[in-house]
Amino acid sequence: MSEPRVYVVDDELAVRRSIGFMLKTASMAVDTFESGEEFLKAAAHLDSGCVLLDVRLAGIDGLAVQEQLRARGIMLPVIIITGHGDVGLAVRAMKAGAVDFIEKPFEKATLLAAIAQAHLHNAGREQLHTLAKAAQARLNVLTPRERDVLEGLVNGQSNKVVAYDLGISPRTVEIHRANLMQKLDVHSLSEALRIAFTARMGAIEGNA
Structure with a gap:
């Protein structure tokens, strides 16, 4: 399996060349961009990887740039590159979702450790996406009314409250609940809820 790519966004040619050389000697695939605008034009079509993003x-x-990535639903993990005195900006970037930041000048080991952390973040995201897709596929066998009942149960509502909200009797809710558990091939309500939560987590991640 090939390493995910590393996208370097920095307006200094010397920095792009230095980082590019450092990463290529570590057998990593690297693409460089000289501006945030250039990177954002390409971002939606990039393969899985991580972004080394200069804060200035x-x-x-x-x-x-980081805000635009998030607004567009592009979930590439971001490592902020910061110069001396920009640590406050780096902290802001971390609060906005960056996975790490490194201060110039940095050692190769520091850079590689940050990238390894970003790749773990990516792998976790991809694993969640895979689990969410599988959970959603299981939910797709349910009728719209069965999904309404399950949604109510996910929200912590009792059968009576679900029945009231949907304008049906509690007995009908019980029937839908039994049917959806049979279709999902689960033996307890907690198993059904776990499937629903996993699918919902994937949707939240995709919309983040």
């Missing part, structure tokens, strides 16, 4: 860029800055 000419034009749109690193924090704005």
